[in-house]
Every structure is written in C-alpha cells, then in structure tokens.
Amino acid sequence: MxxxxxxxxFVEKLKWIxxxxxxxxxxxxxSSPGPIAVNTSILVGFRLAGIxxxxxxxxxxxxxxxxxxxxxxxxxxAFINHPVVAATMYGMRLGVAAVLIDAVISLVKAIAKExxxxxxxxxxAAFVCVHVFDIHVLIVLAGAAVIGLVSTFIKARTLxxxxxxx
Amino acid sequence: xMIIRLFFTFALIGLLSIGGGYAILPQxxxxxxxxxxxxxxxxxxxxxxxxxxxxxxxSLNASTFVGTKLAGIPGAIAATLGCVAxxxxxxxxxxxxxxxxxxxxxxxxxxxxxxxxxxxxxxAASVTVFIxxxxxxxxxxFAALSYKAVALVVACFAALxxxxxxxxxxxxxxxxxxxxWHYLGPILSK
Numbered sequence: 001m002x003x004x005x006x007x008x009x010f011v012e013k014l015k016w017i018x019x020x021x022x023x024x025x026x027x028x029x030x031s032s033p034g035p036i037a038v039n040t041s042i043l044v045g046f047r048l049a050g051i052x053x054x055x056x057x058x059x060x061x062x063x064x065x066x067x068x069x070x071x072x073x074x075x076x077x078a079f080i081n082h083p084v085v086a087a088t089m090y091g092m093r094l095g096v097a098a099v100l101i102d103a104v105i106s107l108v109k110a111i112a113k114e115x116x117x118x119x120x121x122x123x124x125a126a127f128v129c130v131h132v133f134d135i136h137v138l139i140v141l142a143g144a145a146v147i148g149l150v151s152t153f154i155k156a157r158t159l160x161x162x163x164x165x166x
Numbered sequence: 167x168m169i170i171r172l173f174f175t176f177a178l179i180g181l182l183s184i185g186g187g188y189a190i191l192p193q194x195x196x197x198x199x200x201x202x203x204x205x206x207x208x209x210x211x212x213x214x215x216x217x218x219x220x221x222x223x224x225s226l227n228a229s230t231f232v233g234t235k236l237a238g239i240p241g242a243i244a245a246t247l248g249c250v251a252x253x254x255x256x257x258x259x260x261x262x263x264x265x266x267x268x269x270x271x272x273x274x275x276x277x278x279x280x281x282x283x284x285x286x287x288x289x290a291a292s293v294t295v296f297i298x299x300x301x302x303x304x305x306x307x308f309a310a311l312s313y314k315a316v317a318l319v320v321a322c323f324a325a326l327x328x329x330x331x332x333x334x335x336x337x338x339x340x341x342x343x344x345x346x347w348h349y350l351g352p353i354l355s356k
Contacts, residue, residue, distance in 0.1 A: 028260050031273050034180045034253030035190070035223035042257045051258075058254065062246055065222025069230035070242050072216055077235065080212075084345060091344020092215040093208070094315055095337035097299035098322030099218065100292035103188055105327075107285045119282040126286030130192060131293060137196045140283055141182060148279020149272065 006040055016048055037061055118151055168237045169244040175202065176229050176248035181256075183225060184280050190225040192287035195294065204232055207298045214295070215337050225249050318343060 003026055010017045017025075025047075029039035038061050045057025079085045111119050122144055129135040175197050183190040191214070198204045205213065217227040226246055233245030260273070297306055300315055322340055325331040 024264065025261075028257065028264050031277055032253060032257045032260050033182065033184045034250060034257070035183075035225045036187075037223050038226070038250050039253050039257045042254055043261055046258055046261065054254065054258065058250055062226060062250060065220065065226040066230050066242060066246050068220050068222070069216070069227045070234045070239060072220065073231050073234040073242075076212070076216070076231075084348060087344045087348035088341040089208075089212050089215070091318065091347075092337050092341040093211045093295075093299040094318045094344075095322050095340030096211055096214045096218070097292075097296040098319050098326060098340075099333045099336060100188070100191075100214070100288075100295055102323060102326040102333075104285070104289045104292050107188075107288060111282045111285055119278075122279060123282035123286040123289075126283035127289050128286075130196075130287050131290035134200075137182060137192055137287060140287065141184070141280060144279040144283030145276040146279070148277065149275045152275030152278060 003036065003040065006037075006044070010044055017044065021047075118147070122147055169240055172233050172237060172241050172245040173248035173251075176233075176245040177251050179228075180225065180249040181252035184277075184284060188224070188288045189284045190223075190228070191291040192284075194225075194228050195291045198228070198232055204236055207294070208302075209235075211295050211298055215341075218337055219334055314347065 007022050007026075011019050011022050025040055025043040026036075028043060029036045032039050038058060041057040041061040042054045045053035045055070047053075049056070080089065108123065111123055126140050126144060129140050130137065179190065179193045179197055182193045194213075195210060199207055199210050213228055213231050214224070216231070217224040220227060226249060229245035229249045230242040233240075233242035235241075237244070300306070300311065300319065318340055322336045325336050325339075326333065
C-alpha cells in the first residue's frame with residue numbers, strides 16, 4: 001500500500017531516485033524481514049545519505065505510528081471496560097475475523113496460481129505445524145527456507161543437465 | 167528489565183516477519199499471546215482492529231501497543247526500536263550483496279519456500295482469531311454460537327468478497343452494528 005506513495009514521492013516529485021533503482025529497492029525490501037515501509041525507507045535513506053540518512057529515514061517512518069498508537073493504547077486501557085466501548089470492540093472483532101479469512105483466501109489463491117504442488121504442501125504443512133502441533137514459528141520458517149533452497153537447487157541442476165544433453 | 171525484554175522480543179518478531187502485511191501476525195501471536203501472555207487473545211484481536219484503522223505497519227502498531235501497555239512510553243520506544251533493528255542491519259547488508267550479485271538466487275530460493283509457509287502460518291493465526299471472535303472464552307460448540315455473531319461475520323465476509331468493500335469500513339461498520347445491538351437489544355427483547 002505504501003510502495004506506490006513512496007515511488008511517487010521519491011521518483012516523480014523529488015527525483016532523488018531512478019525508476020529502475022526504486023524497483024530494485026522494493027524487491028530487496030520485500031525479501032528482507034520486517035515491515036516493507038521501514039525496509040524501503042532504510043534503503044532510500046542509506047542511498048542518499050549513508051548510515052545517518054538511514055537512521056533519520058527510519059525515525060521518520062516509525063514516529064507517526066508510535067505517537068498515534070501510544071495515545072490510542074492509553075485510551076483503550078481507560079475505556080475498554082465501558083459497556084459501549086466493549087460492545088464496539090466485540091463487533092469489530094467479528095469484522096476482523098471476516099477480514100482475516102478474506103485475506104487468507106486471497107493469499108492462498110495467489111499461492112495456488114503458482115501451480116506448484118510443493119508450495120501447496122508447504123502451505124498446508126505450515127498450517128498444521130502451527131495450528132495443530134504448536135511448533136515454534138522459527139522452526140517452521142527454517143524448514144520452509146531449506147525446502148525452498150533445495151528445490152531451487154534441484155531445479156537449477158536439472159535445467160543445467162538438460163542443457164548439456166542436447 | 168522489561169524494557170530489555172521488550173526490545174529483544176520485538177527484535178525476534180521483526181527478524182521472523184518475512185513477506186510484509188499480515189506476515190507479522192503469526193509471530194506476534196506466538197511471542198506476545200502464547201509465550202509471554204502479555205496480551206489476551208481479545209486484546210490481540212483488538213490490536214488488529216486498531217491497526218487496520220490507523221496509519222503505519224501492523225508490526226510498529228503492535229510494538230507500541232504492547233510496549234505502552236507493559237512499560238509506558240519507554241516500553242513503546244524499546245519495542246519499536248527492537249522491531250526495526252534486525253531490518254536495519256539485514257536490509258543494508260542485502261543492498262550491498264544485491265549490487266554485487268543482482269539476482270540473488272539463494273534469497274529467491276529461500277523465499278520460494280518461505281512464501282507458502284508464511285501463508286499457512288497466517289491462516290493458523292486467523293483461525294485462532296476467528297474462533298475467539300465467535301466464541302470468546304467459551305469452548306467452541308454449536309450451542310455456544312450466537313446467531314447474531316454468525317450473521318455479522320457472514321455479512322462482513324460477503325461485503326469483502328462480493329462487493330470488495332474496504333476492510334476499514336467493514337470493521338468500523340461491524341462495530342457500529344454491535345453498538346446498535348447494545349442499545350436496541352434490551353428494547354427489542356421487552
């Protein structure tokens with residue numbers, strides 16, 4: 001959601017960064033852990049003004065949610081036991097449940113589009129590991145990364161061998 | 167002491183949230199609700215609702231929400247810094263490697279496995295939220311189902327899937343319907 005906004009600002013308005021470079025940054029930001037908005041701001045800040053630039057860019061990204069949410073958290077703690085607030089949150093929880101199920105359906109569809117049996121198996125296995133067996137998320141992620149690496153490696157090798165046979 | 171624990175817990179959450187968006191939910195649920203019991207499942211769901219309606223990534227909203235609750239403003243700052251610290255190091259490292267290798271087959275390979283796993287984990291966290299929203303503290307059963315709650319979830323889902331409604335409006339609308347029930351319920355049952 002934030003990516004088009006950043007692109008417009010840095011590429012079109014300020015002309016700090018080339019279009020293609022911005023695409024590379026988004027790719028790196030999506031491949032790295034952590035929120036994509038923060039990762040992109042680190043890259044842009046680092047590119048323009050080194051480590052200090054990265055620090056300043058992160059502070060700029062982090063401050064608005066920090067301020068807004070700390071105010072809301074105090075209000076939440078103060079008013080959650082009020083009957084009307086409690087009723088609102090009860091309804092909003094049901095809304096969140098629907099939003100999450102809707103998001104999961106879209107995400108699963110995107111994976112299914114890859115038409116890779118392995119991806120679907122990894123998806124189901126990860127769900128079962130976390131939901132049924134309560135396995136630590138770190139172990140699940142590490143296992144999935146290894147499966148991804150091995151399958152990419154095998155694919156690359158069979159492609160290479162096929163090329164040599166011709 | 168709590169401030170240091172917040173920093174490192176959210177550093178771990180930040181490190182393990184790969185894929186953006188909802189990918190953070192399983193990590194937060196695991197660390198904050200299951201392992202440390204810093205938030206109740208209800209508060210976790212409320213946090214998602216609040217995050218949807220305020221600017222900023224869910225992970226940063228969660229950092230502030232949990233940090234403020236446990237240790238005030240210093241806690242919020244510690245958790246937020248922890249959440250971005252791993253990204254800071256890794257993103258700059260990756261940017262450096264990216265310039266050198268451009269394609270990064272290793273990273274792409276690992277991601278091809280991580281993407282479906284993250285979706286599976288988001289599904290697991292979502293099922294937990296779904297059960298909580300419908301049953302609260304009661305154990306799930308047909309008897310404990312409120313027909314009003316089921317109707318509201320179905321209506322929200324239809325609005326999202328069929329009419330592509332904005333999630334913010336759906337969650338806000340569900341809150342408004344619930345307020346109406348709160349006031350009209352006693353009148354209607356008379």
